[in-house]
Amino acid sequence: MLERRAQRLAIMFVAxxxxxxxxxxxxxxxxxxxxxxxxxxxxxxxxxxxxxxxxILFAKVMWNTIEISLMATVVTLLFSxxxxxxxxxxxPRRRAYLMVFVLLPFxxxxxxxxxxxxxxxxxxxxxxxxxxxxxxxxxxxKLLFNRTGVMIGMTHYFIPFMVFxxxxxxxxxxxxxPKAAQLMGSGAMRIFxxxxxxxxxxxxxxxxxLTFILSLGFFITPSLMGGRKDMMMANLVDFYMRETLxxxxxxxxxxxxxxxxxxxxSLLSRIPGGKSVLGEAx
Amino acid sequence: MAMVRLQRAGxxxxxxxxxxxxxxxxxxxxxxxxxxxxxxxxxxxxxxIAGMIAPTVGxxxxxxxxxxxxxxNKRGLGMVFQNYALMPHMTIFENVAxxxxxxxxxxEEIKKKVAHVLNLVHLPQVANRKPRELSGGQQQRVAxxxxxxxxxxxxxxxxxxxxxxxKLREQMQLELKRIHTDLKITMLYVTHDQEEALxxxxxxxxxxxxxxxxxxxxxxxYFKPRSVFAADFLGSSNIWDGTIESDGSATIKxxxxxxxxxEAFAKPGTKLKVMVRPExxxxxxxxxxxxxxxxxxxxxxxDTLILGGVIKHYVQLANDTxxxxxxLTRSGRRSLTPGQDxxxxxxxxxxxxxxxxxxxxx
Numbered sequence: 001m002l003e004r005r006a007q008r009l010a011i012m013f014v015a016x017x018x019x020x021x022x023x024x025x026x027x028x029x030x031x032x033x034x035x036x037x038x039x040x041x042x043x044x045x046x047x048x049x050x051x052x053x054x055x056i057l058f059a060k061v062m063w064n065t066i067e068i069s070l071m072a073t074v075v076t077l078l079f080s081x082x083x084x085x086x087x088x089x090x091x092p093r094r095r096a097y098l099m100v101f102v103l104l105p106f107x108x109x110x111x112x113x114x115x116x117x118x119x120x121x122x123x124x125x126x127x128x129x130x131x132x133x134x135x136x137x138x139x140x141x142k143l144l145f146n147r148t149g150v151m152i153g154m155t156h157y158f159i160p161f162m163v164f165x166x167x168x169x170x171x172x173x174x175x176x177x178p179k180a181a182q183l184m185g186s187g188a189m190r191i192f193x194x195x196x197x198x199x200x201x202x203x204x205x206x207x208x209x210l211t212f213i214l215s216l217g218f219f220i221t222p223s224l225m226g227g228r229k230d231m232m233m234a235n236l237v238d239f240y241m242r243e244t245l246x247x248x249x250x251x252x253x254x255x256x257x258x259x260x261x262x263x264x265x266s267l268l269s270r271i272p273g274g275k276s277v278l279g280e281a282x
Numbered sequence: 283m284a285m286v287r288l289q290r291a292g293x294x295x296x297x298x299x300x301x302x303x304x305x306x307x308x309x310x311x312x313x314x315x316x317x318x319x320x321x322x323x324x325x326x327x328x329x330x331i332a333g334m335i336a337p338t339v340g341x342x343x344x345x346x347x348x349x350x351x352x353x354x355n356k357r358g359l360g361m362v363f364q365n366y367a368l369m370p371h372m373t374i375f376e377n378v379a380x381x382x383x384x385x386x387x388x389x390e391e392i393k394k395k396v397a398h399v400l401n402l403v404h405l406p407q408v409a410n411r412k413p414r415e416l417s418g419g420q421q422q423r424v425a426x427x428x429x430x431x432x433x434x435x436x437x438x439x440x441x442x443x444x445x446x447x448x449k450l451r452e453q454m455q456l457e458l459k460r461i462h463t464d465l466k467i468t469m470l471y472v473t474h475d476q477e478e479a480l481x482x483x484x485x486x487x488x489x490x491x492x493x494x495x496x497x498x499x500x501x502x503x504y505f506k507p508r509s510v511f512a513a514d515f516l517g518s519s520n521i522w523d524g525t526i527e528s529d530g531s532a533t534i535k536x537x538x539x540x541x542x543x544x545e546a547f548a549k550p551g552t553k554l555k556v557m558v559r560p561e562x563x564x565x566x567x568x569x570x571x572x573x574x575x576x577x578x579x580x581x582x583x584x585d586t587l588i589l590g591g592v593i594k595h596y597v598q599l600a601n602d603t604x605x606x607x608x609x610l611t612r613s614g615r616r617s618l619t620p621g622q623d624x625x626x627x628x629x630x631x632x633x634x635x636x637x638x639x640x641x642x643x644x
Contacts, residue, residue, distance in 0.1 A: 176367035181330060182354045183361045184381035184432065194380075198371050 036251035048248035058236065058253070065232045068147075068222070069215040072154040073208050079155060079197050080162035080207065085196075087163070088170035100162050110157060114224040117142060119154055121225075149225035154215055161214060162207040169203025170196070203270040209268045233257045283346055285310050286331055287470040291340030293326050300326040302492045308436065311466040313459075315479040318489030319515070323638035324472050327489070330471065333357050345435040360437040362427030363498060364444045368413040374400070374424050375409040381432040402461065410497040411442055414430050419450045426461065432604045443478065455481050471487055476516045480504065488512055491580040495641065507634070509641035513557045520563070523638070524556040532556050532635065536599035540577040541630035548635040549644060555636045560608035562632035565618070566625040581605060583618035593617065597624050625638040 041043045052058045065230035087095050107114070119124045119216045122140065128140040143149055173196065219234035226232075231239075233253060240250035284307040292303040301323040308314045316324040329335045330342055332352035341350045349357055368377050378396045387395070400406050403423040413421055421441055429437045442458075443451045459482050462469055473479055479486050480500045487497040488511075496503065496512045507513035508523060522534040531541045540558060542548065566572045581597040584604070587612060587618045595607045595618055607626055609615070618624060636642070 077403060100494070174365060175366060176363045177369060179334065179354075180363060180367035181369075182362060182382070182427070183359055183438075185355050185358070185384040186380070190384065195369055195371075199369075259302060 016215075032251050032254050035247055036255050037248070039248060040245075045248060048246075048252035050060075051123060051246075051249050052252055052256070061231050061233060061236045064230070065216060068150060068154075068218075068230065068232060069212050071147075072215045073211045075151055075155050076158040076162045076211050077204065077208060081166060081204070082160050083159070084163045084170055084203075086167035087167055102163050105156055105160060110220050111224075113156070114153055114220055117149070117156075117225060121149060121152065122147060144225060145227045147226070147230055150222050150230050153221035153225045154218060157221070158211045158214065161210050165206040165210065166200060166203040167204075170201040173199050205271050206268065208262055209271070213264045213268070216261055216264075217257060283311055284308060284343065285312075285345055286470065288327070288330065288342040289341045289343065291330055291337040291342055291620045293330060293335060294338045298396055299492050300332070302502045304494050306494070306497075308468060308470055310468055313462050313471065313482060313484045314471045315471045315473060315483040315486050316489060317473060317476060317479040317486050317515070318495075319474055321491075323492040324489050325440065325472075326492075328440055328470070328472050331436075332359060332361060332438055333558045348528035358435050360432070360434035362422070362425045362429060362437065362439045366413070366418075366425045366442045367560040368421055368425060368428075372415055373410055373412060373428040374405075375642065376418070377413065377424060378428045378431055381428065385432060395431050397403060399431045400424075402430065402465075403427045403457075407567055418446050418456055422446070422454065423457070426458070430461070430465065430467065436470055439469060442471075444473075444475075451478070458482065480516065484518075488515060488588045490515075507557070507636070510555050510557070510636050510638075512641070513634070513636060518560055518606070518608075519637075520558045520560060522556050522603060524635075526550050526554065526635070528583060532633070534603065536579070536601045538579045540579075542632055542635045543631050545635045547637060554638050557634045557636055558605075558628060558632055560594065560606040561592075563605065563607035563626050563628045565607055565609060566627050572625070572627050574629070576630050577633060578625060579605070580625065581624050583620055583622045583624050585620060586617035588617070595624070597626060 020178055036048050039047065080090075087098060087134075089103070090098060108116075118125075122128070123140040123142075123144075125143075127143060129226070131141060143152065177195055178191045181195055217234055218232055219238070221236050222230050222232045223238070234257070237250045237253050237257075240246045240253065287307040290302055290303040290305060291301070292299070295303045303328070306327070315622065316327055318324045326335070330337050331344075333349070333352060335452045337350065340362075341348055344357055344359070346350070368374075369380065372380070375396055378399060379392050381396060382392045396409070397406065400409060403426055405420060405427070408416060408420065408424070413424070425442075426437075446454060455478060458469075459465070462482075471479075471482065472526055472569060480503075483500055485497060486500055486503045488495045488503065490511050496508050498506075503512065503516055507516065513519045513521065522536075522593050524532040524534040525537070526532055526542075526548050530544065530548075530550070531539055532548075532554070533539045534556055540556070548554060563577060564570075564572075566578075572578060579599060581599045584596040584598050586596070587594045593609050593611050593612055593615070595609070597607060597618075599605055605626060
């Protein structure tokens with residue numbers, strides 16, 4: 001009797017979100033999957049996948065996506081680790097306050113930020129004007145519509161996703177460990193490379209995987225801030241949808257992208273630090 | 283030679299004084315305990331010696347050299363932490379080898395030394411395990427081995443047994459004492475547990491509110507406390523308000539008069555405290571010879587507690603004064619019935635006069 005009541009309550013709590021997700025996410029997702037096997041006039045086809053198998057464009061973009069994602073992950077890591085390390089050393093109150101600044105990128109949409117970056121980074125933007133004023137000459141540094149632009153935009157977005165798992169694994173370390181090492185005669189470098197860094201590896205791994213997965217599906221930044229060579233998978237989907245109107249191919253790419261992401265997410269769930277990112281306690 | 287010496291060293295944080303200017307020296311091979319309630323300054327003192335904080339005033343000497351401005355990693359100290367502070371990602375071997383690797387010891391020697399110290403702490407079989415596979419007591423022994431292995435001038439211990447259960451704690455106390463005696467290591471031990479301090483120390487430094495209240499060997503600390511704080515903190519005690527009479531004896535709040543041990547400060551008319559250890563108070567039963575005890579009082583039994591090896595009797599005197607008497611448990615010894623008349627007696631030498639505030643100087 002009680003159990004059934006508890007069950008009814010559980011359903012009441014979970015049902016609204018479930019119905020909503022079903023309507024706006026799962027059904028469209030099913031449509032995409034079925035679309036990848038359906039011709040424009042409604043027959044079953046393998047053609048979408050078959051075309052990708054031989055498409056040089058697809059292979060190129062696929063490689064491009066992985067390359068950009070890897071690069072973005074590495075650059076983000078280089079920026080985020082020192083940041084997380086610094087935050088971990090702060091007293092809790094100050095850390096909470098500084099954390100707001102780490103989260104600032106979330107306060108505006110990627111689209112708005114991309115346009116803002118275009119103003120700042122453009123040939124007559126803020127940065128180039130400043131450089132010209134200091135260095136003279138009139139060769140602008142190209143910060144936009146190339147790989148540099150994509151990296152700036154993506155890194156900016158990813159930093160919080162990298163900082164948090166690393167910070168978590170740094171804070172989980174007993175503050176007595178570096179203290180003990182120091183008393184045993186160890187210098188700062190040895191403490192970092194032999195103790196702090198190895199113990200924070202789960203966080204680093206989790207942050208890198210998360211960043212990599214997120215960047216696989218990036219769309220706005222490469223399309224607004226990148227050049228022609230910086231096309232990524234999501235942009236290719238857009239291209240097939242709107243330019244060539246080849247929906248089965250577009251859907252097939254979307255499905256492959258989803259599979260790729262799923263593969264990495266399952267990897268994420270297997271590493272120690274990944275559990276915290278995926279919401280599991282401990 | 284003093285392995286560690288604090289010379290008028292003190293620490294303040296803004297207006298808050300964590301440690302008033304103190305002098306302390308720990309001799310080679312000595313086991314000194316810093317004892318005190320939390321906030322009494324014992325951890326501050328330890329951190330001053332370790333170099334984790336700098337003194338606001340005064341100097342710190344280690345092995346005869348002024349180390350006031352020496353960073354922790356150049357002080358040549360060892361430290362054992364309450365939570366062991368073993369590196370969780372390293373094997374026990376690597377943990378113990380860590381300080382040797384810092385010192386660039388050759389690999390052959392490292393192997394020999396690590397094996398040797400693991401033997402010393404009776405854990406030769408755990409070298410390849412990770413810390414989490416060991417029990418708390420074992421981890422603490424490894425932490426100790428990690429200190430012994432590089433022969434520091436002094437080993438600091440910050441409540442090292444605080445995380446262990448009572449039985450294991452007692453076992454580890456003996457183990458620590460054995461290692462200290464065998465290797466003649468200098469140890470500075472921090473604890474708030476008075477029993478631990480009494481069991482292990484050559485010398486106890488009792489801290490109160492950022493000052494050294496009293497220091498000395500355990501028996502002296504126990505039998506000759508110089509203040510109410512010291513009497514109360516070490517062991518249990520009966521402490522009453524009293525006044526010294528013209529004949530040198532004291533009258534306490536209950537109206538009972540008793541002879542006390544003579545003390546220079548306890549002049550007639552002085553208001554002070556009188557302290558008697560519960561184990562020195564005897565319950566007089568029918569047929570007992572009470573002539574040995576010059577101090578005698580009558581009261582009514584409140585309660586009797588059996589604490590395993592000992593029994594505690596709570597007895598009510600006049601004016602809401604309670605007196606606690608402690609006896610060894612003997613089978614057949616009858617506990618007191620609440621309300622029953624009780625006669626208690628003790629020797630004048632066991633009633634110590636203590637100043638109402640402050641301490642006996644000298």
